[in-house]
Amino acid sequence: xxxxxxxxxxxxxxxxxxxxxxxxxxxxxxxxxxxxxxxxxxxxxxxxxxxxxxxxxxxxxxxxxxxxxxxxxxxxxxxxxxxxxxxxxxxxxxxxxxxxxxxxxxxxxxxxxxxxxxxxxxxxxxxxxxxxxxxxxxxxxxxxxxxxxxxxxxxxxxxxxxxxxxxxxxxxxxxxxxxxxxxxxxxxxxxxxxxxxxxxxxxxxxxxxxxxxxxxxxxxxxxxxxxxxxxxxxxxxxxxxxxxxxxxxxxxxxxxxxxxxxxxxxxxxxxxxxxxxxxxxxxxxxxxxxxxxxxxxxxxxxx
Amino acid sequence: xxxxxxxxxxxxxxxxxxxxxxxxxxxxxxxxxxxxxxxxxxxxxxxxxxxxxxxxxxxxxxxxxxxxxxxxxxxxxxxxxxxxxxxxxxxxxxxxxxxxxxxxxxxxxxxxxxxxxxxxxxxxxxxxxxxxxxxxxxxxxxxxxxxxxxxxxxxxxxxxxxxxxxxxxxxxxxxxxxxxxxxxxxxxxxxxxxxxxxxxxxxxxxxxxxxxxxxxxxxxxxxxxxxxxxxxxxxxxxxxxxxxxxxxxxxxxxxxxxxxxxxxxxxxxxxxxxxxxxxxxxxxxxxxxxxxxxxxxxxxxxx
Numbered sequence: 001x002x003x004x005x006x007x008x009x010x011x012x013x014x015x016x017x018x019x020x021x022x023x024x025x026x027x028x029x030x031x032x033x034x035x036x037x038x039x040x041x042x043x044x045x046x047x048x049x050x051x052x053x054x055x056x057x058x059x060x061x062x063x064x065x066x067x068x069x070x071x072x073x074x075x076x077x078x079x080x081x082x083x084x085x086x087x088x089x090x091x092x093x094x095x096x097x098x099x100x101x102x103x104x105x106x107x108x109x110x111x112x113x114x115x116x117x118x119x120x121x122x123x124x125x126x127x128x129x130x131x132x133x134x135x136x137x138x139x140x141x142x143x144x145x146x147x148x149x150x151x152x153x154x155x156x157x158x159x160x161x162x163x164x165x166x167x168x169x170x171x172x173x174x175x176x177x178x179x180x181x182x183x184x185x186x187x188x189x190x191x192x193x194x195x196x197x198x199x200x201x202x203x204x205x206x207x208x209x210x211x212x213x214x215x216x217x218x219x220x221x222x223x224x225x226x227x228x229x230x231x232x233x234x235x236x237x238x239x240x241x242x243x244x245x246x247x248x249x250x251x252x253x254x255x256x257x258x259x260x261x262x263x264x265x266x267x268x269x270x271x272x273x274x275x276x277x278x279x280x281x282x283x284x285x286x287x288x289x290x291x292x293x294x295x296x297x298x299x300x301x302x303x
Numbered sequence: 304x305x306x307x308x309x310x311x312x313x314x315x316x317x318x319x320x321x322x323x324x325x326x327x328x329x330x331x332x333x334x335x336x337x338x339x340x341x342x343x344x345x346x347x348x349x350x351x352x353x354x355x356x357x358x359x360x361x362x363x364x365x366x367x368x369x370x371x372x373x374x375x376x377x378x379x380x381x382x383x384x385x386x387x388x389x390x391x392x393x394x395x396x397x398x399x400x401x402x403x404x405x406x407x408x409x410x411x412x413x414x415x416x417x418x419x420x421x422x423x424x425x426x427x428x429x430x431x432x433x434x435x436x437x438x439x440x441x442x443x444x445x446x447x448x449x450x451x452x453x454x455x456x457x458x459x460x461x462x463x464x465x466x467x468x469x470x471x472x473x474x475x476x477x478x479x480x481x482x483x484x485x486x487x488x489x490x491x492x493x494x495x496x497x498x499x500x501x502x503x504x505x506x507x508x509x510x511x512x513x514x515x516x517x518x519x520x521x522x523x524x525x526x527x528x529x530x531x532x533x534x535x536x537x538x539x540x541x542x543x544x545x546x547x548x549x550x551x552x553x554x555x556x557x558x559x560x561x562x563x564x565x566x567x568x569x570x571x572x573x574x575x576x577x578x579x580x581x582x583x584x585x586x587x588x589x590x591x592x593x594x595x596x597x598x599x600x601x602x603x604x605x606x
Contacts, residue, residue: 024419025430042433074412074419078428080437081391085384106412108446109377110476110543116327116377125381127328130345134383143411145448145471147478168448173413175450182495184485189492192485240413 001206002138002164003214003236007261009067009100015294016256018102018238019062020268021090022072023051027272029282032057048082051075054282055090058272061283062290063097070238070266071137073105088135101137102238106168108143108150115153122165123157139164141216141238144193151200155213164212164236167197170228172218172241190224194232208261210236219265222251229254229262237263242293243270249296260302267293304509305441305467306517306539310564312370312403318597319559321405321541322365323571324393325375326354332578332585335360351385354378357585358393361575364586365593366400373541373569374440376408391438404440405541409471411446411453418456425468426460442467444519444541447496454503458516467515467539470500473531475521475544493527497535511564513539522568525554532557532565540566545596546573552599563605570596 010016025033028050036049059069071094076087094101107117116125121140124131142154142165154165170180170190180190197213205211214236217225225237237255242248242265255263270293274285313319328336331353339352362372374397379390397404410420419428424443427434445457445468457468473483473493483493500516508514517539520528528540540558545551545568558566573596577588 022416025428037431042430042435044428044430044435044437047428047430072412072416072419074410074416074423077387077423078419078437080423081384081388084380084387088384106446107377107409109375109409110474113325113375113377116375116381120377120380120383125328125347125350127345127347127350128340132345132347134347134381143409143446143448145446145482146474146476147481147483149476149478171413171449173449173452175452178450178499179448179492179496180450182485182487182492184487184492189482189485189487193482196481 001212002158002162003210003212004206004208005138006068006100006164006236006264007208007210010261010264013065013067014298015066016264016297017066017290017293018068018070018264018266019058019066019271019290020070020072020266021055021058022075022268022272023054024075028054029275044079045082048079048086051079051083052086052089056093057282058286059094059097059099061286062271063099065287065290065294066099068100068102068264069094070102070104072268073103091135091137100139102139102141102166103135103137104141106141106143108146110146111149111153114150118153118157122154122163123161137163139166141166141168143168144196148196148200155200158212164214166214166216166238167193169193169197169215170217170221170224172220176218191228191231194228194235198232198235205234210234210262214238216240217255219252222254225252226254233257238266239263240266243267249300252297253300253302256300256302258302260300265297304515305461305465306513306515307509307511308441309371309403309467309539309567310511310513313564313567316368316370317601318369319567319600320369320593320596321371321373321567321569322361322369322574322593323373323375323569324358324361325378325571325575326357327378330575331357347382348385351382351389354382354386355389355392359396360585361589362397362400362402364589365574366402368590368593368597369402371403371405371567372397373405373407375571376406394438394440403442405442405444405469406438406440407444409444409446411449413449414452414456417453421456421460425457425466426464440466442469444469444471446471447499451499451503458503461515467517469517469519469541470496472496472500472518473520473524473527475523479521494531494534497531497538501535501538508537512537513565517541519543520558522555525557528555529557536560541569542566543569546570552603555600556603556605559603559605561605563603568600
């Protein structure tokens with residue numbers, strides 16, 4: 001079970017942090033950027049080189065501290081096909097460092113199309129009986145708007161290849177409420193979604209009582225997290241929004257179970273941009289920020 | 304206004320068909336596939352070569368019949384970074400043939416991430432003041448689950464670069480109802496979404512009264528199409544599900560306004576797989592199917 005692997009990776013590092021690898025041009029230290037601009041001009045290719053150097057440095061700096069990384073697909077897509085190659089190699093680099101890899105691509109479509117997305121991110125593209133791996137992450141974020149047709153192909157690959165999904169349920173952005181908190185039969189839509197994720201039924205719960213179908217529940221909404229945890233002790237949470245988006249460790253307490261399990265907490269800018277605030281090197285600043293976040297999360301009193 | 308360009312392209316061809324370019328390994332005629340397998344083995348790269356030859360043949364066969372194409376991003380992502388290069392070049396080839404290009408990627412995320420998706424598909428990636436085009440389609444499909452934070456960056460690029468979006472509202476798949484027909488204040492969620500798309504307010508309506516923010520409304524749900532058209536005469540519809548998914552021309556009548564405008568109707572398998580049914584060449588079969596669909600759509604009685 002993929003969720004068990006994630007839980008054991010967290011237990012081993014005593015740290016539920018996910019390092020977010022979400023590069024933007026202005027996130028890269030000038031020293032790195034300049035090298036590639038000299039070589040390739042102000043081009044997408046120069047950014048690709050810089051992004052790869054940047055995320056590799058972050059992985060190397062934090063791989064003994066964090067159990068997992070999350071790559072935001074959009075950042076790499078914004079550099080085109082070569083950016084997707086950086087995304088692919090970033091997943092490989094992270095896995096080579098023993099990290100659990102979440103592809104944050106928020107895909108969702110009709111069944112036959114989801115099958116192609118699932119092949120891309122979790123499974124294999126089948127070609128005349130030959131299964132060909134593509135991006136091959138450990139987990140993928142999935143959008144629920146198209147219902148179970150969309151989810152099923154991903155679940156099949158979860159079973160077949162030992163992967164997991166996190167379905168967007170309650171996101172961390174300011175306008176999340178516009179759709180997710182619409183009231184359906186007396187309760188917010190995001191609770192309906194959480195029920196559907198839970199009822200998707202397979203894969204069955206793993207060693208620690210969690211399903212391979214988790215949900216995204218933003219740190220900016222502690223009350224929603226509390227309610228979702230109470231309703232769904234079997235759902236593992238991917239929690240974005242810690243730090244830059246305003247979520248705090250105390251607000252996160254409710255995401256975890258009594259054993260301190262049940263959630264991973266993403267931090268992208270707080271670690272990847274620490275070099276800007278501290279004046280230290282990219283690696284040193286990231287390492288320090290990752291340790292500080294680990295200690296902050298360790299201070300949570302689980303109930 | 305991008306929606307005006309689309310409408311004028313439809314008017315010129317007297318045909319509201321969108322040719323869907325959604326390749327799968329078993330869609331490709333053996334003659335094309337074998338050439339690339341001989342050269343590259345049973346690899347993703349062989350599939351990339353075959354996909355490019357296949358979609359180029361479809362574009363060449365139908366470019367004087369249809370006004371627009373829609374590329375399903377998932378099919379190309381399933382071949383990895385090289386597949387995304389085929390996607391990129393497919394967009395360029397279609398534009399070189401004078402076609403309006405819809406990127407069907409159904410993206411949706413928090414604002415800062417949507418900005419990167421929008422740069423990838425509609426706008427430009429900004430690098431030290433240099434705007435770099437990436438996939439550069441004319442229109443993009445967008446998922447509404449994250450609310451207006453998600454939509455806004457796309458709308459900004461629509462204004463800046465003359466593009467449009469189609470927001471998933473009522474999709475054509477069997478499980479669409481599980482989320483989209485949840486009842487919110489006495490009406491289905493998809494109507495709430497359509498209201499939000501309409502209220503997003505900009506860009507303003509173009510020459511024909513349609514906004515640059517359209518919606519996806521599936522052909523498999525004629526009643527929903529009728530209701531959405533009645534509620535929102537200002538929203539342009541992208542209608543999937545004609546043919547293979549069970550939608551018919553008579554069911555589509557309500558999508559159009561009295562002048563026969565207001566919608567484009569996608570067909571992927573009906574045109575791209577016609578060679579299998581007819582025993583004719585890929586190009587001849589596609590051409591015949593595209594002409595038959597055009598005539599079918601021309602038979603609609605607009606009310």
